[in-house]
Amino acid sequence: MDEEKYPDDIRTYTGRNILRRPLFIIYILLAVSYLLIVIGFAVTLSKATTLSSQLNETYNKMKINPSGRDLHLFPCGPDNRQWEYFNGKCYYFSLETVPWQEAKTKCEEQHAKLVVIDGFPKQNFIQTRTRNERFWIGLHELQTEGEWKWLDGSNYRTGFKYWKQGEPNDYMRHDEDCAQVWINGEWNDFTCSSSCYYVCERPMPSPPPAAPKGK
Template sequence: MDEDKFSDGLRTYTGRALIQRPFFPIYVLLGVSYLLVFIGFVVSLSKVATVSSELHKMHADAAREPFGHDSHLFPCGTDTRQWEYSNGKCYYFSLKAIPWHQAKAECEKQQSQLAVIKSLAEQNFLQTRTRNERFWIGLHDLHTEGEWKWLDGSNYITGFKNWKTGEPNTYLNQDEDCGQLWINGQWNDFVCTSNSYYICEKPLPKAT
C-alpha cells in the first residue's frame, strides 16, 4: 500500500516537473532579451551623446574660422581664390604684363605689395610659379643708382639675394632700376617702364 502511494506520488511529481520545466528556457530567453534591449538602449544614448558633442565642436570650430570650412581649401580667403598660399603668406601672380610702377599700384589696390623675397625657400616657391616668364618684384634702386631697396624696408645688404651672373648692371646706357624674376627664376634689373608680369604678396588673413 505504501509502495503504491509512493509510486503515485512519484508519477505526480514527475508529471508536474514535465509540465513546468519547458517554461524555464523561455524565462531565460526573455531575461536575456530584456538585457540586450537595455544594453542597446544604453549604447544608443552613448552614440547620441557622442554625435551631439561632435556637432557642438564643429559649430565651435566654424565660429572660430573666418571663412568656415572653405578656409582649409582657400586659406587666403574665399573671395581671393586666385591667391596662392605658402609659408604664412599669400601670393598673386598676374595674368597681364605692365610697367613696374603700375604693378606696384595694382598690388596696393589689393592691400598688398610687390613681392619681397627673404629666403631661399620663398625664392624656390616663386620661381616654380614664374618659370619661362618675367615678373616684377618689390626691389629697386630708383632713388640712388646702385643702392637697391626692398619696398617693405627689409635690409637688402644683409638679406637674401639671387641675381643673375653680371647683374645688376646697365644695358645700352639705359637705367635699369627695377628688379624682376627672370625666366629661370634668377633676379634681373630691367627698365621700369617695360612691361612684365608681377607678383603681389600679403600676410595670411587672421581670424576675426
C-alpha cells in the same frame, strides 16, 4: 591478446574519454572566439560613437562660424581665391603685364606690395610659379643708381640675393632700375617702363571673431 585482460566496460569508457576531450577543446576555442568577437565589436562601436561625436561637434562649429570653414579651404580668404598661401602669407601672380610702377600701384590697391624675397624657401616658391615668364618683384634702385632697396625697407646689403651671373647691370647703357624674377627663377634688372607680370604679397587675413555661444 592484451586486450582480453581488461573488462569490456573499461575498454568502452576509455574510448569515450578519448572522443570527448577534443570536443571539449573545440567548445573552449569557440567560446574564446565568441568573446573576442564581442570585445572587438564593442571597441569598434565605441570608436564609431567617438568619431560621430567629433563630427557633430565640427559640424556645429561650422554652423556657428561658416567663414571659418572657408578659411580652411581658402586661407587667403574665400573672396580672394586667386591668391596662393605660403608660409603665413598670401601671394598673387598676375595674369597681365604692366610697367613696374603700375605693378606697384596694383598691389597697393589690393592692400599688398610687390613681393620681397628674403630667403631660399620663398625664392623656391616664387620661381616654381613664375617659370618661363618674367615677374616684377619689390626691388629697385630708382632713387640712387647702385643702391638697391626693397619696398618694405628690408636691408638689401645684408639680405638674401639671387641675381643672374653678371647682374645687376645697365645693358646697352639703358637704365635698368627695377628687378624681376627671370624665366629660370634668377633675378634680373630691367627697364622699369617695360611690361612684365608681377607678384603681390600680403599677410594672411585674420579669422573673423567667433559668434557668441547660444546664437
